Amino acid sequence: MEKDKYIGVDIGGTTVKMAVLDRDGEMIHKWEIPTVTEESGNSIISDVALSLEHTLDELKIDKRTLHGIGVGAPGFIEQEEGYVYEAINIGWKDFGMGEALKQAAGLQVWADNDANIAALGENWLGAGHNCASMVAVTLGTGVGGGIIVNHKVINGTNGTGGEIGHITVKPGSPHYCNCGRYGCLETEASATAIARKAKERQLKNENGFLSSIKNPEAKDVFEGLKQDDEDCRLIVKDVTDQLGLALANLAVSINPEKIVIGGGVSKAGEQLIEPLKTAFRKYALPRVREVCDISIAELGNDAGVIGGAFLVKTKTENKQTGAQER
């Protein structure tokens, strides 16, 4: 029986998203189940396998037509064996997740960090358009990243590749990062950081746009920018300047074709992208910025399951037209 389909699984702290895709990227079906994080998340894998079994039955899909499962989870994960060094939100540590899922589901499994998997999704069917090298940035509660070079995600020596939220942008900063250090990009450009900056501005200016909002969030700052508020303009300039510098410095190393910005903050669209492009142009080597486009991610919450399916595709297909060793 010919194998022609892939399973993508995106394990988050609240839900597990799943999907079946065909080799052209057509989504045959997608669904989700709750993530049970109790008891160190030790029922998650059997929950996933059981739900997959039921759904394949309902869809009348023969398991032998599946190439395998691609899984994304938050944390540090080795790609080939799907070994999870640590996934704090889920409760896993030193867990042979790939092997467990392979046993439970009877399918081959590959895995990676959720941000890396989302990057693969955008690379396949989203804003990345199959380019050989790209950087995907997720601006949410934290700052995540996934880097693709020579058509492959950089998983790294111990699964820490693409952790661009922990680029030090402000040495000596007083702002503590969850990683145990200070001055990380995450403490300057995440939704959390933007909210903090809004509160700091509130204290300084009693008449600005922000003064009327009780607990201002990142979206309020972009709303204020729309209304031409000076405080909000300065916050966005500061955030995009630091993000633009970090991305320009990464781009001179990677020389990517594309930078894709996703996550909650990216809903600001052009209000974020325009000042970000200005900062990037200022700090990037001319040859590097000439070929590097910056745009908003296109797949939203589906990036993870699509990327999971694409990971399986890249691992099981040796050659594709127009792209070596995809």
Place this chain on the structure above:
Amino acid sequence: MEKDKYIGVDIGGTTVKMAVLDRDGEMIHKWEIPTVTEESGNSIISDVALSLEHTLDELKIDKRTLHGIGVGAPGFIEQEEGYVYEAINIGWKDFGMGEALKQAAGLQVWADNDANIAALGENWLGAGHNCASMVAVTLGTGVGGGIIVNHKVINGTNGTGGEIGHITVKPGSPHYCNCGRYGCLETEASATAIARKAKERQLKNENGFLSSIKNPEAKDVFEGLKQDDEDCRLIVKDVTDQLGLALANLAVSINPEKIVIGGGVSKAGEQLIEPLKTAFRKYALPRVREVCDISIAELGNDAGVIGGAFLVKTKTENKQTGAQER
């Protein structure tokens, strides 16, 4: 006739180095010829081809036993076709160098930037020890870099991958870089930058170690450090702090196994590596620094020809034991 040898060619502003290596990395022969840069360097390729022809004759090596030629040159170069976008020192611009050499020598040709090729050399037979991912830094007149990920050099979208000398480390710095911008790593950590810092210190302190030296160079600063001179200590601390920050920020993206420091400044050995490691540890994410070793390059001037040969090896061998898609 079985193909079992590779040619490495390293084109510099003064000499062209060449070598024949076998598949185990044994250097069968190495030699060099002057680089004739007159008339936009348009005789270089025929000089190389002619010298190669003569030398192979002398060595009684049948051309049919050669897999091809791997060439390094300073500038922006596309790897697959060996197309040179620009190589300022040599005088080339928009030059189909790979095709020209292929015609002249009757062999397959691959090419890359000299720093990328040197990184490949160190990766094969030097301090890189065949690791899957590493960063090679060249601290000389400028700052060059080569990044290897998943066993391949990052050539980039337009041959600008690994240009880490143009990471912006001091936004707003008054120090002009040859790239047309300010505050690049090259203006802070090259031999040229160290000499500039030494002159600045001389003007401030008439009694220090540096005051007796007419035109202090990088090596004088390390000599002064050996003699416990405070000015020299501060210069080395400043240089290694900025280099350590840039490398830590790169390492959190790449998650490499190894960082290898080469070029003239690397002759300082432990005097450079120790403070560099201290800075790197300060700025790098714990998981990243745990697996990343920093050491001095081992191949000296042979890195280029060895890397050229290795480029051919990686392009002509599909699989090797212990390393996929090398």
